[in-house]
Amino acid sequence: MKTIAYKEFGSTTVLQTIEEPKPTIQDNQVLVKVKAVSINPLDWKIRKGEMKLMSGSKFPKHTGTDFSGIIEETGSSVTTLKKGDEVFGVVKNNMKEGALGEYVAVSASLVWKKPADINFHQAASIPTVGVAAVMAIQKMGTITPNTRILINGAAGGLGMFLLQLLKLKGGNITAVTGTNAINSAKSWGANSVVDYKTEDVLTKGTTYDVVIDLSGTMGYKNARKIMKSNSVFINPIPGPIDILTNPIKNLFRSKKHIVLLSAPSERYINELLHAIDNGLQIEVSKVFPFTQSKEAYEYAEKGGIVGKVVIAVN
Ligand SMILES: NC(=O)c1ccc[n+]([C@@H]2O[C@H](COP(=O)([O-])OP(=O)(O)OC[C@H]3O[C@@H](n4cnc5c(N)ncnc54)[C@H](OP(=O)(O)O)[C@@H]3O)[C@@H](O)[C@H]2O)c1
Structure with missing residues (x-):
């Protein structure tokens, strides 16, 4: 073959x-x-x-x-x-x-x-991005209509699933995308969109309960500037040091740095299939x-x- x-x-x-x-x-x-x-x-x-x-x-x-x-x-x-x-x-x-x-x-x-x-x-x-999106949402804790969530790099594979699944939960979502993807991000459920080609989300003065960086361009250090206290940063692109040290470091800080590692299994896939059945694009x-x-x-x-x-x- x-x-x-x-x-x-x-x-x-x-x-x-x-x-x-x-x-x-x-x-x-x-x-x-x-x-x-x-x-x-x-x-x-x-x-x-x-x-x-x-x-x-x-x-x-x-x-x-x-x-x-x-x-x-x-x-x-x-x-x-x-x-x-x-x-x-x-x-x-x-x-x-x-x-x-x-x-x-x-x-x-x-x-x-x-x-x-x-x-x-x-x-x-x-599988990989869909399950990562489901797992990311689990790591966000309770989501209410007032939960402010920032998705940096929201128009790729993972962002597409995450935006649509989050919309079902009812959070207030800001998506950061390139100019070409603004309309898609809105149609998938973003309440507002920041165009990273022309704006810097770090200097806009808004703070978030959840920041997830799908682009790898922001990182926890920068994200801290726009995180509320008792908020979470979700990192799907962790290095070995992040994986090893963050569980301990998180015990001593209110802005948590949480690592995401997609692990496809029947349970997560069923959740995705249910969402697809209900219109996830x-x-x-x-x-x-x-x-x-x-x-x-x-x-x-x-x-x-x-x-x-x-x-x-x-
Ligand atoms: N840990 C896990 O289990 C897991 C699972 C799945 C994926 N991942 C990782 O998560 C990341 C996202 O996955 P993906 O499949 O969604 O990748 P992707 O399709 O490449 O999406 C990344 C997005 O980031 C955007 N971006 C690039 N530069 C940016 C900037 N300066 N500011 C804001 N956004 C920017 C890109 O937009 P443009 O292309 O328009 O520049 C793109 O839409 C990848 O690194 C992937 O390896 C991890």
Whole structure:
């Protein structure tokens, strides 16, 4: 089968199509004929060698975490899925494996049935960012109509889910986006939008109960300036030191710094499926064919994307 892999860390130029044997499955796994893979920033952070501590440096490496497709084969202990089911899911360890290929073998516990009213491109866009959005909201505590929430970098994959899920909870949301994404952020539920290309949210004089930085450009140090006391900063792009030290540091400060690590599971996916059933929109702004996987990553890495970029495989 054809798969996208790389044999050294680097820019999109290291990506290549290689032939590999079709994966074999274990008893608890399913073999999925991949229809689509969505792009996440983590894909290129791993490829550029920014996550070496976790990914190791063994090559070839594969890419892509979130996929959708059709079940081709099930392991002997799998009872919840059958050949022909339309599904979406995630690879277990995106530091060591990738979904961007014609087939992927994964644990059945990380694969869910695709709702009939969304397409494969949309389904492949759900798991990592959708679950991160649900988990982020849990970390925000009680949300009332008066809770002021700032989402910095609100128009990408995670922001799209977060804005719409938060809107259902009733918070007062300020979204920071580029000029091109202002209307999308409003339509997803932002009460107000700050255009980061022309304004600086740090100097506008408003303070927040919750700040979440999806762009990685603000950081806790800056966010503190616009956080109320007894507020939280949610960080989906933590370094190892943040992960290790913040639980202790938070004991002694009223402006908490909370790390977010997406862990897709049935419980969170069910919450997302319920929201999708109730009208949550999944915007896929561009779809590339498998043969243009390199171009797809070049496009996504340039930024300015609203929602998700997807690679259609089969
Ligand atoms: N910890 C976890 O479990 C977890 C899970 C999912 C994602 N993540 C991470 O969370 C981050 C967001 O994910 P994503 O999929 O939403 O990424 P994304 O689609 O790339 O979104 C990031 C957004 O930040 C915006 N941005 C860039 N510069 C900015 C600035 N100076 N001020 C404000 N906004 C700015 C970008 O807008 P423009 O493109 O218009 O510049 C973009 O819309 C990524 O770093 C990702 O790796 C973590």
